Each structure stands twice: as structure tokens, then as C-alpha cells.
Amino acid sequence: MSTETASRHFIRDIVDEHNRTGRFGGKVITRFPPEPNGFLHIGHAKSICLNFGLAADYGGVCHLRMDDTNPTKEEQKYIDAIHTDVKWLGFDWGPHEYYASDYFEQLYEWAITLIEKGLAYVDDQNAEQIRQTRGTLTRPGTESPYRNRSVEENLGLFQRMRAGEFGNGEKVLRAKIDMASPNVNLRDPVMYRILHAPHPHTGDKWCIYPMYDYAHGQSDSIEGITHSICTLEFEDHRPLYDWFCDALEIHHPQQIEFARLNLTYTVMSKRKLLTLVKDNHVADWSDPRMPTISGMRRRGYTPAALRNFCARIGMTKFNSTTEFALLEHCVREDLNKVASRRMAVLDPLRVVITNYPEDQTETMSAVNNPEDESAGRREVPFSKVVYIERDDFMEDPPRKFFRLAPGKEVRLRYAYWITCTDVIKDDAGNIVELHATYDPATRGGESPPPDSAGNVRKVKGTIHWVSAEHALDAEVRLYDHLFTKENPDEVEEGQDFTAHLNPDSLKIVTGAKLEPSLADFEPGDPIQFERIGYFTPDIDSTKDTPIFNRSITLKDTWAKMQKKQ
């Protein structure tokens, strides 16, 4: 568990400083504030681990808050998915589930306060006019002709906005700050817009909705948040965040910004992920190739692996890109500890053991997890005909090939040592079957007793197998990176990020042969197919056709050696 303990980082330094000076009375209250407009991804996991982790470490609490201020993009199904994913990741918000929309009434009243203070006004300009008068990055904006309406007029208009007297876009409420500010966010930002749209949580109660800048900080304030942690792009918004809290004279949390996670071979924005879903480049948000939490869950990644990954990537303000290999390392590290070992043959080649009695079946005792003795052992049926992996045989093997070849001896894991005697081919010259003999003295895979001179026969290779008579047929889905380029956004003129989608990101294998006990697992259960990789049953599995997703391959130094040549 110590690996999951985050190391020191700048946010902890800030919190420590606050605690030292007593700014928040030693309290730490954080929040994870997703907008329910898409599924959570691994980048959100970084934020979730940070916010919940910080609260836990400092004896505080972390709230889950739906940042639901834009009903045109938000849906209940996303809210449900957020619940599932945060829980699955291992975090508990207890009673602290909130919705920005719960605060709409308070936000409205505070807007009136600002109008009364002369700090907000109703603007009749349309979106285009507001854009035109905002100025540019290098030139100041110009003030709206409606900027100096009386408090009474503003109050009346704002009340009528709420009452639904105006159409979408006819009027907005703006904060009166500074049209000449070098920070564009301070040039009279829009606080409320009119949106005649039903809201997943408030139904048709409202037709005016607060903008992020006006809703977020105020929601933080209402909840007594001490540290409002967000990503770098909000750095420019902090002065506005502070302005609202100061103007309203309400509890004032500290906004802190950190760099969002980037991963090689991956896109992370919800907009792009939505595109992948909508354009059917993937099956849905929880497609195992997606960097979503639900996709990774379906793929067989574990919560512990994701949490550990989040602890390892660090926390800085530097815009970096983490190698996918680090995530894979964390996944293998956890899966190695917890996965049940089983035997499965993906590309079967029949082997007939010619000197093994017809009709005989034995059961062989196999270790369930060499990393965890408490996982115990199981019995695996063995008989005259077995399947081995086609890759584990070569008719004309190179020097360092330790597997089966004509005249060569190899160990069938937990069973017997066999020697290949014949290669059977079809008319086209394809290998269809192997004949072999076994050595009864090697039962269980053990070395045979020493000969009269005291020499012990050795065997270098051990391969996996499945008894043909007892095998389960299955479909196996093999996944690879969704993109072929480390940075999918690096594209030629006129292309977009879909230009480098990997056509081989999903390979479906049918007719895989499984050890019978593989029928006993549920989606999410971590399994290692020995010598191949980590797998978990897919939710599409049926009694007749079990389906397994490959979570990740085992490291394969043999494949690496081959590749180099």
C-alpha cells in the first residue's frame, strides 16, 4: 500500500503552509467536480486520487459535485457512470454528493446582490456583439451601451430573464469589472445566459443558467471547500474566482492549478472521446480501448493499478506527457500479484501423444498463483490429445528456440515431458498435427530420477497446453493502442486526430481452447493465461461462448529478440 502513498508535491506544500498560518483553521475540504457530459477518463482519475487522497491524508473530506450548469450537454447516464467509476476506483464521498444545480437559488440571490452593489448588469447585446466588443488579446474591449443601466432596471430585467420572458440569447447578465483588463476573463464576463432547455436535475424550473466562472467558485464557497484544485487552463480564471468571492464577501477557497495528464498513444479530451464514440471508431465509452475508467475496467485493469499509476506520475504544473508504458507497468505489477493463473491456447495445434493410453484421463495439480500461496492449487485434466500454441512449435528452429521441434523434448507445464516424433501436414503443406511421446517418469512435470551414473536429464522449455477432450471454446479479444502515433494530435495539414487510428487495435480470436476451470470467472476477475498475458471475462460473454478481453500481454523477451532480427 505504501506505493500508493503520494510523494510530496507543490499542492501539499501549499496546504502545509495554510495549516501553518491557520488560513483555514487546519481544515482540508476538497471536491471532485466533474461535468456530467461524458465518461470519466484516466486524467480524471488523477484528479480523483489527488482530491480524495489529499482529504484523507489531512483528515478532511472530499465532496463529489456534479458541475451541471449546462443542460444542453449533460445527461443522467453520465451522472450514473461517474458514480460507478469513482466508487470502483475505490473512493467514497459518503453523504457529500452535491450538484451545482442545487445552488441555483442561492446563486440567483447572490447575482441580485451583485446587481444591487452595481457590480453586475443585464446586457441586451447578442453573442456576436459581445464578441466584437471584447477586444483582442492585444487591444482592450469597449464597454456595452447597456453597462450603466440603473440598479432598478437591471433587477427588473434579470427577474424577467428568470421568468422566461426572453428567448435564448436575447439577454445575459454580466459582471461589471474592466473591459480594458489585460486578462480577457475580466472583461465583463457573462454570469448568466438564457437557455430554454430541461435540466437533468432541475427539470424545467430554470431557463437561465449560470456560467462556470460564476457557479464554480460560489459552489465551492457554499460547501466550505478550502482547496479548489483544477487544471492549468483555469489559471487565468483565478482572478475572477477571487473577484466573485471578494465582491460577495463569502467564504473564499484557494484555487490551485495543476497540469492535466497526457498519455502517449492516447487522446484525452472528452470532446475527442465523444467523437470516437459518435463516429463508431469504438463501440462506446466503455470500449476496452478507451482511456476511460469504464473502458479500463472492462479491459481488466484494476483500481489498485490505476491508483498506483496516479501516485507515480507526480503532481506539477509542467505540461508533460507520460509514457503509456508506465501505466502498463502499474497494471502488470498489480495483476502479477492478484491474477489467477490458468492455461489457454489461443492458436491451437493438436498434439497426439502416441504412447499415452487411449481413453485415459488424469488430473494434474497446478499452482493457482505463485505470488500468493493462499490462492492454492487446482486440478487440470490431461489426456492423449492436447492443444499447444502454434507458436510453441517450429519445424526448423533457430538456436535459442527452447520450445517444441522435431526430435526435441519440452515440458508440458504441470503434466509430462514430451518429445516430438512426427509432423503431420495437409496437402498444402500446412502443419495440422504433431505426434509425440511422453515420459511417464516426468508426471507432474517433475524431472525424472537420475540415471545409473547419477545424471539428471534436463529440459529447457516449458509450454502450456489444454486437453482437447476437456477444452472450452472461447472468443478472445486482443487489444492494442488505439492510435499508432505517440501523439495522435500531431497530424498533417487538413487531417484530424482520427488520422492515426490503429486499424489493428482490436483483433478477435475465435476457437481459442481453454482449461475447463476458466468457466468459473466473472467479468473483472483478474486472470493470467500462462505465458500469454492477463485477461478478464468480457460482459458480452454467454454460457455458450465465453469471451475474454486481453488486459495486457506478459513481457515477452523472446518476441523482443525476434523483433530485433
Add this chain to the structure above:
RNA sequence: AGGGGAUUGGUGUAACGGUAGCACGACUGACUCUGGAUCAGUUAGUAAAGGUUCGAAUCCUUUAUCCCCUGCCA
């Protein structure tokens, strides 16, 4: 001179004026009934230039490069 932020091995990070460390990756080797795991080792870095200091990744100045900001998105 628009504003804001950033820059340490291939990658991600630590070092808070005092020995540049850790992890991932890559590469060796040992061990192994998984060519897995494990173990041992190798590799490679403070963006640049000035300055302050006994001493600078850290402080100052200048430069370079990168990211964000002109939604009635968040």
C-alpha cells in the same frame, strides 16, 4: 513589452543555497516448471548566457523554447 504559466537523463519526477536521487524505458547478466515474476548491474540530465555567493538546479538579470487565454463550454 497583451496577460498568465512552465523548462532537471529517452519519459515522469525529487532535491526548497551544501554529495543531482528515485521510478519507467532501454541494455547486460543471474535465476526460473510462465522466455512471466524476482535479483544484480549498465545507460543517460539541471534550456542558454551573464551575475550574487566559500558554494547555485535552487537567488538576480537577460535570452530561447513550449503551453494556456479573444464560448452566451467547463
